[in-house]
Amino acid sequence: MQQISVARLFDGQNWQQNVTLTIEAGHIDSIQPAAGPVLPGSLVPGFIDVQVNGGGGALFNTDTSIEALRTMVKAHAQFGSTALLPTVITDSVAVMQQAAAVIAQAIATKEPGIIGVHFEGPHLSVPKKGVHPQNFIRPLSEAELAIYKRTDLGIKLVTVAPETISPEQIKELVKANVIVCLGHSNADAATAQAALAAGATGFTHLYNAMSPLTSREPGVVGAALADPHSWCGVILDGLHVHPLAVKVALAAKPRGKLLIVTDAMSPVGTNQTEFDFFDGKVIRDGNKLTNLNGNLAGSVLDMASAVCYAVEELGLELSEAVRMASLYPAEFLGISAERGQIKVGAKADLVLLNDNGLVQQCWLAGYPFIEQ
Numbered sequence: 001m002q003q004i005s006v007a008r009l010f011d012g013q014n015w016q017q018n019v020t021l022t023i024e025a026g027h028i029d030s031i032q033p034a035a036g037p038v039l040p041g042s043l044v045p046g047f048i049d050v051q052v053n054g055g056g057g058a059l060f061n062t063d064t065s066i067e068a069l070r071t072m073v074k075a076h077a078q079f080g081s082t083a084l085l086p087t088v089i090t091d092s093v094a095v096m097q098q099a100a101a102v103i104a105q106a107i108a109t110k111e112p113g114i115i116g117v118h119f120e121g122p123h124l125s126v127p128k129k130g131v132h133p134q135n136f137i138r139p140l141s142e143a144e145l146a147i148y149k150r151t152d153l154g155i156k157l158v159t160v161a162p163e164t165i166s167p168e169q170i171k172e173l174v175k176a177n178v179i180v181c182l183g184h185s186n187a188d189a190a191t192a193q194a195a196l197a198a199g200a201t202g203f204t205h206l207y208n209a210m211s212p213l214t215s216r217e218p219g220v221v222g223a224a225l226a227d228p229h230s231w232c233g234v235i236l237d238g239l240h241v242h243p244l245a246v247k248v249a250l251a252a253k254p255r256g257k258l259l260i261v262t263d264a265m266s267p268v269g270t271n272q273t274e275f276d277f278f279d280g281k282v283i284r285d286g287n288k289l290t291n292l293n294g295n296l297a298g299s300v301l302d303m304a305s306a307v308c309y310a311v312e313e314l315g316l317e318l319s320e321a322v323r324m325a326s327l328y329p330a331e332f333l334g335i336s337a338e339r340g341q342i343k344v345g346a347k348a349d350l351v352l353l354n355d356n357g358l359v360q361q362c363w364l365a366g367y368p369f370i371e372q
Helices: 066-077 094-109 142-148 166-173 189-198 219-226 243-252 303-312 319-326 326-333
Strands: 003-008 013-023 027-033 037-047 045-054 081-089 114-121 155-160 178-182 231-237 258-261 276-278 278-287 290-293 350-353 359-364
Touching: 003 319, 037 114, 037 319, 045 066, 045 114, 045 258, 045 303, 045 326, 066 081, 066 094, 066 359, 081 142, 081 359, 094 114, 114 142, 142 350, 166 178, 178 189, 178 219, 189 219, 219 243, 219 303, 231 243, 231 326, 243 258, 258 303, 258 319, 303 319, 319 326
Parallel strands: 003 037, 045 081, 081 114, 114 155, 155 178, 231 258
Antiparallel strands: 003 013, 013 027, 037 350, 276 278, 278 290, 350 359
16 A cells, blocks of 8 residues: 655546545555645646657667667656557558567556557558658558457557548448547548548647648648547647647637647657667757658657646646646547546556646656656
8 A cells, every 4th residue: 555645636627635645556545635744746647648659769660679668658757658659650560560569568567658559650641741751651451450450459549541541441440449540641621521430539640741721621630620529639849730720729629639649759858869760860959850851750748848838838727738638638548437537446647746847756556657
């Protein structure tokens, strides 16, 4: 048994003052008024990142090992992330199979912080490929389908461009318990809407690498903003999306349907200034990552910084910013009974923030991950 007493607690719905959490076997056993000294700051639900390519110097595409996953988890836990979907961008079938094998191992051994996998590609639009390698972009085949249909990968998320995949194929993926997101797409709105009707439920990094909203062709962006049922991930680093565009999305989507993603690359949590990326390099300049052609190449964003950005630049309440990083991703993934909230029976995935929004401690299933 373990106890944590805090001055302020946000449970995912409401704030509570001076409370003690009792943790048993990695889960919250009770929430009671504190009888003694309390930690200063705010205890909030652990952050859930559904799109994270790397961290701590590791990039999942280039290092599909259990050690790389642990490095990523440790790097992002410093910034409040307690659950990750390690993300494989467009690559060979062999790399996808290697990634699936190590994710299956992590799920089987209950590796802290790993809850599944996100395959971002390879079924994408070449005009909207971003920095994804064009030589690996391809239609869905039996080889990829066999990976997506595995039942030992935890939560499975696949990003597709709807013009490259049929509604019937989307239905087949959904039937195999795959969460289908639309992204890296140059489709018209009607094609995106047909994909939603077939069972797609999300959009990957809203606004980025997708056909824009215009007066006579609403594009993928228009389909995303007009649909009340789907979720949209958004990269809140101030570089990928203009704050006004985020405010438009917040106004258009029902509350709870916009969630923070980092799209983080290997430099997060390190002083790494460049790294190899397929046949080229990615260079870091401040908080900006670009390839040698100057195209944005993921981010060095962490969840705690994104939550602060939502408060400081978008004017959101801290409670709503925290929900965008915890409860809403949990609802999107269908795991809000156990994650995204601080309540009896939930996993003890917790973050302690100081008054400036900086992470003081992070607990994964009750285990403190930041060395004091």
